[in-house]
Amino acid sequence: MIEVSGLTKTYGKKRGIDRISFTVNDGEIVGFLGPNGAGKSTTMNIITGYLSANSGAARISGLDVLENPVEAKRHIGYLPEQPPLYLDMTVEEYLSFIYDLKKVSGIKRSEHLDEVINLVGLTDQYKRLIRNLSKGYKQRVGMAQALVGNPDVLILDEPTVGLDPKQIIEIRNVIKGLGKDRTIILSTHILQEVSAICERVLVINNGQIVADDRPDNLSALITGDRKLTVRVAGPRESVRRILRGVEGVQYADATVQAEEGSYDFLVEARPNVDVRKPMFQALAQAGYPILQLKSMDLSLEDIFVKLVEAKRGNTAPRAKTPKKQETGKEEF
Amino acid sequence: MTAIMKRDLKGYFTSPLGYVFVAAYIIVMNATFYITSIMNASNGLTTVFNVMLYSLAIITPILTMRTFSEDYKQKTDQLLLTSPVSPSGIVLGKFFAAFLVFVFGLVLTIVYVIICQAFGKVNMASVIGNYVAILGVAAVYISIGVFISSLTENQLISAIATLAVFALLLILDLCYNLVNTAWIKAVLYWLSIYRRYNTFIMGVFSLADFVYYISVTAVFLFLTVRMLEKKRWS
Numbered sequence: 374m375i376e377v378s379g380l381t382k383t384y385g386k387k388r389g390i391d392r393i394s395f396t397v398n399d400g401e402i403v404g405f406l407g408p409n410g411a412g413k414s415t416t417m418n419i420i421t422g423y424l425s426a427n428s429g430a431a432r433i434s435g436l437d438v439l440e441n442p443v444e445a446k447r448h449i450g451y452l453p454e455q456p457p458l459y460l461d462m463t464v465e466e467y468l469s470f471i472y473d474l475k476k477v478s479g480i481k482r483s484e485h486l487d488e489v490i491n492l493v494g495l496t497d498q499y500k501r502l503i504r505n506l507s508k509g510y511k512q513r514v515g516m517a518q519a520l521v522g523n524p525d526v527l528i529l530d531e532p533t534v535g536l537d538p539k540q541i542i543e544i545r546n547v548i549k550g551l552g553k554d555r556t557i558i559l560s561t562h563i564l565q566e567v568s569a570i571c572e573r574v575l576v577i578n579n580g581q582i583v584a585d586d587r588p589d590n591l592s593a594l595i596t597g598d599r600k601l602t603v604r605v606a607g608p609r610e611s612v613r614r615i616l617r618g619v620e621g622v623q624y625a626d627a628t629v630q631a632e633e634g635s636y637d638f639l640v641e642a643r644p645n646v647d648v649r650k651p652m653f654q655a656l657a658q659a660g661y662p663i664l665q666l667k668s669m670d671l672s673l674e675d676i677f678v679k680l681v682e683a684k685r686g687n688t689a690p691r692a693k694t695p696k697k698q699e700t701g702k703e704e705f
Numbered sequence: 706m707t708a709i710m711k712r713d714l715k716g717y718f719t720s721p722l723g724y725v726f727v728a729a730y731i732i733v734m735n736a737t738f739y740i741t742s743i744m745n746a747s748n749g750l751t752t753v754f755n756v757m758l759y760s761l762a763i764i765t766p767i768l769t770m771r772t773f774s775e776d777y778k779q780k781t782d783q784l785l786l787t788s789p790v791s792p793s794g795i796v797l798g799k800f801f802a803a804f805l806v807f808v809f810g811l812v813l814t815i816v817y818v819i820i821c822q823a824f825g826k827v828n829m830a831s832v833i834g835n836y837v838a839i840l841g842v843a844a845v846y847i848s849i850g851v852f853i854s855s856l857t858e859n860q861l862i863s864a865i866a867t868l869a870v871f872a873l874l875l876i877l878d879l880c881y882n883l884v885n886t887a888w889i890k891a892v893l894y895w896l897s898i899y900r901r902y903n904t905f906i907m908g909v910f911s912l913a914d915f916v917y918y919i920s921v922t923a924v925f926l927f928l929t930v931r932m933l934e935k936k937r938w939s
């Protein structure tokens with residue numbers, strides 16, 4: 374369990390993080406989502422005892438990181454933003470050193486290290502000098518290092534940075550698997566990553582937590598206006614008329630001609646209404662097939678703007694008038 | 706602590722640094738030995754120890770320049786400081802790694818003692834006393850170097866600053882003969898690592914001076930620990 378209360382850290386005059394509080398329960402995987410400079414790494418560095426906060430406290434399994442540092446750190450596996458590697462060692466030497474450094478006991482060295490390198494897919498690089506590994510493999514060594522000693526809490530700062538798409542999926546699965554019996558915090562800028570791995574997401578912006586929710590709730594909140602782009606084969610005017618007639622549709626209009634004889638339409642549903650099924654049926658009845666249907670992806674910046682606005686105005690974003698949204702910077 | 710010590714020890718000999726240090730040590734000692742024993746046709750080991758005292762000041766920064774600087778640079782300090790090892794464990798581990806490499810170099814010089822003994826009578830008690838005292842002096846040099854390396858992530862600055870501090874200590878030492886005021890002399894004597902060594906050169910093992918070396922070492926190691934702790938508040 375990780376308990377963080379009122380953490381504040383300033384760098385000189387600059388604010389790093391501001392009164393951050395949250396609790397992560399045993400066995401939970403929590404995603405830390407935020408843009409560059411939001412304060413993700415700062416928070417993680419404080420939890421792991423690398424930095425001290427100006428005020429507030431962090432506890433790992435009930436142990437205060439400042440008052441009981443050595444004991445608390447025994448419970449933590451930490452992958453910092455830049456993997457802390459000794460380039461002059463081989464992967465084997467390095468992980469063996471980590472095994473000693475963490476004073477692992479009760480698990481046999483060779484078996485344990487074999488298990489770890491298998492998990493992160495480093496078996497073929499085991500005897501190689503870390504200096505000569507590619508960026509993605511260095512990142513994996515960093516990950517392996519965090520796993521040595523089977524710590525019950527994992528703090529992973531952007532664990533998939535530098536990996537290729539196939540490796541990203543592999544590592545995400547590894548993290549998911551680990552999360553079954555471990556408490557994990559991971560940070561990322563990527564919304565999809567949070568949805569793919571985490572049960573819960575903390576959105577952090579400008580040093581403050583702006584949302585704490587399940588990823589699907591968060592996406593609902595973010596896409597609260599339920600904007601869809603629909604590509605329909607059929608005459609522009611009639612399709613628009615049909616779309617506007619669908620129960621729950623608030624707004625519909627054609628944007629561009631996509632393919633020969635088909636148009637992309639922007640459809641906006643009323644709050645909490647899923648218009649996809651009735652829309653399909655209406656169009657099918659009229660004989661106009663749907664060629665493509667997707668929800669509008671918002672960029673991370675748009676998400677933060679929305680969350681911050683929602684917090685400040687104390688009105689849910691979904692309650693905003695369509696007119697105001699059109700002044701936003703979503704491209705349509 | 707032992708994990709860190711072992712790693713750094715290995716680090717000295719997977720990089721050129723350990724070899725450079727040992728090679729420099731051997732070259733300096735060979736030259737001294739040659740000059741003192743052949744030219745003067747005497748087997749006075751005292752000159753050898755005297756040269757050792759000053760030449761060590763020049764070559765120990767090779768051992769300590771990377772100690773913390775390199776960790777800061779590669780961010781491995783983040784690994785050490787978030788592992789279940791206290792800051793004092795980290796500092797001691799790194800200190801003893803450098804110290805052991807030094808001891809390795811020193812052991813190689815025993816060859817000279819054996820040669821000298823073959824040519825004439827060597828005062829064994831004095832030689833042993835000098836060896837122990839040199840260990841004390843080396844501990845001081847290394848602790849100062851380790852402390853300075855904890856202040857910067859640049860190895861070169863670390864090495865140069867350490868040399869500068871040793872040079873400053875030498876200047877203070879030279880000032881000792883130039884001043885007459887008693888209390889200034891007392892202060893200078895108190896600060897002088899080199900002057901204290903004369904007692905040992907003369908063949909007397911001075912426990913007080915040895916304790917002085919150990920205490921100075923402890924002070925610098927303590928300051929290094931404080932430096933690591935202070936970094937957390939930056």
Ligand SMILES: Nc1ncnc2c1ncn2[C@@H]1O[C@H](COP(=O)(O)OP(=O)(O)OP(=O)(O)O)[C@@H](O)[C@H]1O
Pocket residue numbers: 384387388389390407408409410411412413414415416454562
């Ligand atoms: N050592 C430092 N000195 C001064 N300011 C710092 C330092 N480290 C972080 N900051 C500032 O604190 C804020 C939070 O930084 P932090 O590294 O925690 O962000 P982050 O969320 O991890 O960003 P990223 O996604 O880029 O990794 C930023 O504004 C940053 O400029």
Ligand SMILES: [Mg+2]
Pocket residue numbers: 413414415454530
């Ligand atoms: Mg970061």
